[in-house]
Amino acid sequence: MATVRCAYVDGHLGQIHLRLAGLGSGSQKRPLLCFHMSPYSGVIYERFVSELGNERLTVAPDTPGFGNSDVSIHPPEIEDYAQAMADVIDALELRSVDVMGYHTGSETAVELARQRPGHVHRLVMVSAPIWSEQERKTRPQIFSVTKVSEDGSHLQAWWQSAMYWSMKGRNLDDIGRVFPVRCLNPDISYWGHRAAHNYDLAAALKEVYQPILVLNPDDDLVDFTPRAAPLLQNPDSYILDLPGWSHGFLDLKCQETAKIVRDFVDDG
Amino acid sequence: MTDLSPVPVRRDYVDGRFGQIHFRVAVPEFPSAHPPLICFHMSPNSGRIYEVFLGHIGSDRTAVAPDTPGFGQSDPTPQPPTISDYAAAMGDLIDSLGFDEVDVMGYHTGSETCVELALQRPAQVRRLVLTSVPIFLEEELQEFRDHYGPTKLTEDGSHLVEKWKGHLFWAGPGWSKEHVAVHFPDSLLRPDISHWGHYAAFSYAMADSISKITQPILALNPHDDLHKHTQRAAALIQNGHIEDLPGWGHGYLEVRTEEACDLIRGFLNSEV
Numbered sequence: 001m002a003t004v005r006c007a008y009v010d011g012h013l014g015q016i017h018l019r020l021a022g023l024g025s026g027s028q029k030r031p032l033l034c035f036h037m038s039p040y041s042g043v044i045y046e047r048f049v050s051e052l053g054n055e056r057l058t059v060a061p062d063t064p065g066f067g068n069s070d071v072s073i074h075p076p077e078i079e080d081y082a083q084a085m086a087d088v089i090d091a092l093e094l095r096s097v098d099v100m101g102y103h104t105g106s107e108t109a110v111e112l113a114r115q116r117p118g119h120v121h122r123l124v125m126v127s128a129p130i131w132s133e134q135e136r137k138t139r140p141q142i143f144s145v146t147k148v149s150e151d152g153s154h155l156q157a158w159w160q161s162a163m164y165w166s167m168k169g170r171n172l173d174d175i176g177r178v179f180p181v182r183c184l185n186p187d188i189s190y191w192g193h194r195a196a197h198n199y200d201l202a203a204a205l206k207e208v209y210q211p212i213l214v215l216n217p218d219d220d221l222v223d224f225t226p227r228a229a230p231l232l233q234n235p236d237s238y239i240l241d242l243p244g245w246s247h248g249f250l251d252l253k254c255q256e257t258a259k260i261v262r263d264f265v266d267d268g
Numbered sequence: 269m270t271d272l273s274p275v276p277v278r279r280d281y282v283d284g285r286f287g288q289i290h291f292r293v294a295v296p297e298f299p300s301a302h303p304p305l306i307c308f309h310m311s312p313n314s315g316r317i318y319e320v321f322l323g324h325i326g327s328d329r330t331a332v333a334p335d336t337p338g339f340g341q342s343d344p345t346p347q348p349p350t351i352s353d354y355a356a357a358m359g360d361l362i363d364s365l366g367f368d369e370v371d372v373m374g375y376h377t378g379s380e381t382c383v384e385l386a387l388q389r390p391a392q393v394r395r396l397v398l399t400s401v402p403i404f405l406e407e408e409l410q411e412f413r414d415h416y417g418p419t420k421l422t423e424d425g426s427h428l429v430e431k432w433k434g435h436l437f438w439a440g441p442g443w444s445k446e447h448v449a450v451h452f453p454d455s456l457l458r459p460d461i462s463h464w465g466h467y468a469a470f471s472y473a474m475a476d477s478i479s480k481i482t483q484p485i486l487a488l489n490p491h492d493d494l495h496k497h498t499q500r501a502a503a504l505i506q507n508g509h510i511e512d513l514p515g516w517g518h519g520y521l522e523v524r525t526e527e528a529c530d531l532i533r534g535f536l537n538s539e540v
Contacts, residue, residue, distance in 0.1 A: 005281075006290070015278060017279075068290075148449045150445060151433075152428060152429035156428060172421040172423070176421045176456075176459050181453065184453050
């Protein structure tokens with residue numbers, strides 16, 4: 001396991017906080033950038049970064065408004081998040097990179113590949129939510145300001161949701177380690193979901209020609225991800241179902257995930 | 269006339285003996301003749317409690333608020349630390365930033381770190397601003413130790429509700445639940461060791477230490493959970509005084525930022 005260090009770089013939306021391992025190791029392998037889900041931060045990749053950092057530069061930024069990164073002035077769209085992640089590539093002076101994204105982060109990864117086709121070599125998406133127009137209209141309205149309650153019930157609701165969607169074997173300590181970042185910036189922590197909801201992932205996927213591995217755990221997006229299959233352009237792209245895996249798998253199945261990702265991004 | 273408009277606050281890391289130290293920093297627009305001010309937070313929060321304050325006080329001097337080891341984004345110590353360890357780590361920060369003479373400011377546990385740093389580096393620490401001076405009686409210490417332990421995580425999240433209610437209970441005048449929500453997540457970090465700050469504070473011989481300090485001290489005494497404990501320090505402070513602050517409580521750094529800056533500038537900028 002490599003030592004994970006933290007750092008900041010400057011981007012067009014302010015300071016961007018990073019967790020990284022493998023910097024300056026002289027590894028010939030392409031760096032891997034990992035984009036988190038909403039409303040968490042790069043903390044979800046902490047063990048994963050440590051696992052892969054022995055062999056390649058592995059970087060997990062906090063997207064603007066999450067973790068320790070600066071909050072943008074206006075609610076960002078996925079295009080803005082991708083631009084901010086491109087700022088990370090530039091600040092670290094990286095050329096070719098592989099990218100991995102988790103839920104909202106998987107949309108950011110796709111958009112980054114669209115914006116920087118020359119930089120992005122391969123993509124790993126954890127879920128590829130494709131919504132029908134009807135679903136877009138009828139999905140529950142989770143995209144609004146959290147009302148902070150006097151009695152703390154908002155915290156309890158968040159905790160219970162994290163418990164509910166956690167895969168079997170994820171214990172209280174695992175959740176307790178990442179949960180604090182979920183509570184940051186409650187007035188704007190819906191911005192990530194908002195951006196994800198606004199993004200036309202189906203249209204974007206049709207414009208990405210790099211190979212994409214889509215991981216499909218048994219989580220809240222399991223039914224929506226298979227719809228991405230006909231949208232994947234590269235013949236090396238595919239969807240890998242992960243029955244029994246759900247939130248927390250980056251910790252609980254850290255080595256297995258590292259192998260899946262390594263085998264895919266190093267192939268070709 | 270110096271322009272005292274707030275300046276931007278940035279964040280960065282330096283390396284210390286226990287690993288990376290995360291800090292917030294505000295730098296005045298023009299070079300300042302005042303020594304930098306280093307601000308140490310209470311337990312179990314982080315330098316975030318100073319974020320608004322730094323932007324204001326930083327308009328005429330460099331102002332830095334580190335996360336002490338194990339809090340915020342700073343790496344933890346391998347073992348439960350003492351106040352001496354915290355002060356040594358803060359010394360590492362001062363060295364990394366290349367500061368010579370500094371003023372220090374502390375809040376609860378951070379006040380003890382200030383005092384200890386002044387003992388460790390008497391020639392470097394010029395003046396001290398202490399928010400509360402915790403002078404505990406032996407029977408109080410036992411009660412506090414029993415109260416502050418490792419956070420027991422619960423299936424139903426009731427540990428969060430209990431902690432949240434505690435934060436609201438001690439919220440000072442003007443400190444809304446929305447303010448509390450900004451800082452609350454820091455108290456949830458590393459639940460297994462987040463009590464280490466309190467334990468270090470309860471083990472520190474504050475009365476003995478503060479009585480050895482010859483540098484000027486301004487002790488601010490808001491009417492918070494350490495109000496009566498701070499009053500006990502009056503006879504121990506050699507060179508300074510206690511400013512009783514009725515109507516001030518937790519959150520004053522944001523609710524009364526400009527008043528606090530005036531008070532602190534008045535002390536730090538005064539002729540000896």
